[in-house]
Amino acid sequence: xxxxxxxxxxxxxxxxxxxxxxxxxxxxxxxxxxxxxxxxxxxxxxxxxxxxxxxxxxxxxxxxxxxxxxxxxxxxxxxxxxxxxxxxxxxxxxxxxxxxxxxxxxxxxxxxxxxxxxxxxxxxxxxxxxxxxxxxxxxxxxxxxxxxxxxxxxxxxxxxxxxxxxxxxxxxxxxxxxxxxxxxxxxxxxxxxxxxxxxxxxxxxxxxxxxxxxxxxxxxxxxxxxxxxxxxxxxxxxxxxxxxxxxxxxxxxxxxxxxxxxxxxxxxxxxxxxxxxxxxxxxxxxxxxxxxxxxxxxxxxxxxxxxxxxxxxxxxxxxxxxxxxxxxxxx
Numbered sequence: 001x002x003x004x005x006x007x008x009x010x011x012x013x014x015x016x017x018x019x020x021x022x023x024x025x026x027x028x029x030x031x032x033x034x035x036x037x038x039x040x041x042x043x044x045x046x047x048x049x050x051x052x053x054x055x056x057x058x059x060x061x062x063x064x065x066x067x068x069x070x071x072x073x074x075x076x077x078x079x080x081x082x083x084x085x086x087x088x089x090x091x092x093x094x095x096x097x098x099x100x101x102x103x104x105x106x107x108x109x110x111x112x113x114x115x116x117x118x119x120x121x122x123x124x125x126x127x128x129x130x131x132x133x134x135x136x137x138x139x140x141x142x143x144x145x146x147x148x149x150x151x152x153x154x155x156x157x158x159x160x161x162x163x164x165x166x167x168x169x170x171x172x173x174x175x176x177x178x179x180x181x182x183x184x185x186x187x188x189x190x191x192x193x194x195x196x197x198x199x200x201x202x203x204x205x206x207x208x209x210x211x212x213x214x215x216x217x218x219x220x221x222x223x224x225x226x227x228x229x230x231x232x233x234x235x236x237x238x239x240x241x242x243x244x245x246x247x248x249x250x251x252x253x254x255x256x257x258x259x260x261x262x263x264x265x266x267x268x269x270x271x272x273x274x275x276x277x278x279x280x281x282x283x284x285x286x287x288x289x290x291x292x293x294x295x296x297x298x299x300x301x302x303x304x305x306x307x308x309x310x311x312x313x314x315x316x317x318x319x320x321x322x323x324x325x326x327x328x329x330x331x
């Protein structure tokens with residue numbers, strides 16, 4: 001285990017405390033796993049947190065942290081599949097070489113050719129089954145990893161683990177909703193998505209009033225009603241997950257108790273199952289195309305959503321030509 005504090009290579013058998021600087025390791029590589037046989041270490045945890053937060057410059061949700069880890073596992077699986085392909089080819093060749101000895105040369109060539117294909121496929125399928133299922137991680141497991149990290153005295157200030165904008169923030173730039181000139185209203189499915197866009201200043205950059213389907217943050221309900229009353233043609237957009245509940249959001253918003261939308265045109269720019277299938281880096285299988293909006297890396301989500309709102313497009317339209325909406329950093 002490499003100490004993240006002093007870079008000392010600590011032997012696991014020497015304990016979970018760095019012999020050089022006394023750093024207390026949080027994760028035990030002998031026990032703790034990300035998924036399957038993939039280990040989680042303190043240095044990996046720091047690496048994933050830094051990638052997700054862009055070195056503590058972006059706020060992020062647990063779903064974005066999860067997506068970052070799943071991307072790592074996706075790359076690991078691709079590498080494992082390539083290695084398994086080579087392994088299965090070499091092993092089948094060795095087996096068939098010895099099996100061909102009893103045959104005459106003319107007969108052996110045909111025998112080897114006919115037997116090679118099924119043996120190769122059987123071996124390859126066996127290896128693939130051993131690494132299948134490494135992509136997806138349960139939400140509870142992600143929350144457990146983050147909680148253990150924080151309980152060990154490691155703050156994660158840019159993690160949005162619960163809504164924090166119930167009261168008007170005192171931070172400059174948030175105090176007056178009209179400072180950035182509202183040009184559209186965005187209603188998101190989950191409360192933490194409001195924090196994601198507001199804390200990262202996306203709302204001011206795109207002149208968008210962001211509220212959740214629940215009405216959160218409640219102190220902005222009055223302003224939302226006022227801007228719609230002042231400008232009946234103000235664009236209203238919905239952003240939701242590619243889940244069963246997300247697919248029903250468009251119906252639910254027509255009956256929201258805190259705002260009246262029946263007379264307004266509402267554009268759904270949320271994720272669909274087709275969108276998820278197009279985002280190959282999410283690593284979704286055809287039989288499970290559910291995904292959260294914030295499974296998409298923030299820079300891709302922020303730039304793509306901004307373009308979607310201006311053009312009144314869904315993610316599916318944008319993903320046909322991803323170069324149209326800026327960088328997509330999955331790195």
